Structures are given as C-alpha cells and as structure tokens.
Amino acid sequence: MPRERDEPVRLTKIYTRGGDEGQTSLGDGSRVSKLEPLVRAFGAVDELNSLLGWVQAEAPDPRLERIQNELFDLGADLSVPYEAGDSKLRVTAESVERLERECDEANAALSELRSFILPGGSEAAARLHVARANCRRVEREVLACAQERTLNPTVLVYLNRLSDLLFILSRAANAGQAEPLWKPGGER
Secondary structure: OOOOOOOOOOOOOOOOOOOOOOEEEOOOOOEEEOOOHHHHHHHHHHHHHHHHHHHHHHOOOHHHHHHHHHHHHHHHHHHOOOOOOOOOOOOOHHHHHHHHHHHHHHHHOOOOOOOOEOOOOOHHHHHHHHHHHHHHHHHHHHHHHHOOOOOOHHHHHHHHHHHHHHHHHHHHHOOOOOOOEOOOHHHO
16 A cells, blocks of 8 residues: 555565665665764654654643644754755755744743753753753764764754753743752852
8 A cells, every 4th residue: 555645654564674684774765874974864853853842741742743743844854964955854944044033032031041050940840951962962972973973054053953942941930930040169
C-alpha cells in the first residue's frame, strides 16, 4: 500500500541491522560512522526534542509542540548535504523570525533582569532550563560539524534563538513566584 501524502515515513520494522557495525545512513543514502560529528549533531537534536517532550508532559505549550516538529525538520536538514537554493527540507529565516516574535511576546510580560537566573524554580521552569542548556550543547555540536562540512547557516541561528526562547519560557514558568537568582560570592 503506497504512503499517503501526509505520511512522511512508514516503518513496518523498527530494527534494520544496518547499524550493527557502527554505521548509519544519511538522508542522501550515504553511509557514515556513527561517530561522525554530523551523526553526533543529529543525536543531540533528538535529545533536545526528547527534553521538550518532557517539558510538554509537565506544561503543554503549542509553541513547543511546533518546535518539536521543527526540530525534526532541522534533523532532516542536517542529514542531507546542503546546497543553497536546493529543494530539500531546510530550516528557514521565517522559522527564526517566528522564534524572535515569540521571544519578544513572552519576554514583554516579565520583569527586567537584574541578576543572572539560576536553573530551577517550578518543575516546568527547571525542565525548560535543562532543555535550554541542552540546546546550547546542540548548537556546539552543529558548529563543530560546520567546520568540517557545509551546512545550512540558518540552522545555527535557529538553535541560538531557540535557546533564548527556552530561557524566556523558563522565566515565564516561574512567574508569580520568586525566581532563583545568582548571589555572587560575598552575598550568600
């Protein structure tokens, strides 16, 4: 039975044995080591997506649901060699602009920052901080790949903006209670 248009994949069998010797396939069908920096990068994207699912279990947010789908798009973007103007699924400037609007909207309701924020507070805020820190690691993994191969430059911008949004959302999740603030050495 052929796949439907809204059915991006059909997996009838989860294991393939194709990776048993430490290799995996990229989106273009080429085989690479699972230790390849690019594979490490999309593994890190998968971890971030899983953390956002963990946030969603505590505090559902339609923005995060959309972002989880965008992270699958980002993984697809990374998995296929980049050529400017190709017709592949790519992270776009529009996605970055949407994150910026969401940053501005969510931040508008928050008090001005006068100290660094410690990760924590409410359960949702703590989970968002873990996701934010993980997003920064994903950004570093992708940056390491970009030093070895040509990647869509918008991917790094998207990840940078996403970490900003996750920070702002963590602050919003602590709204109505005291935020855990950094107290420099002498003020403890």
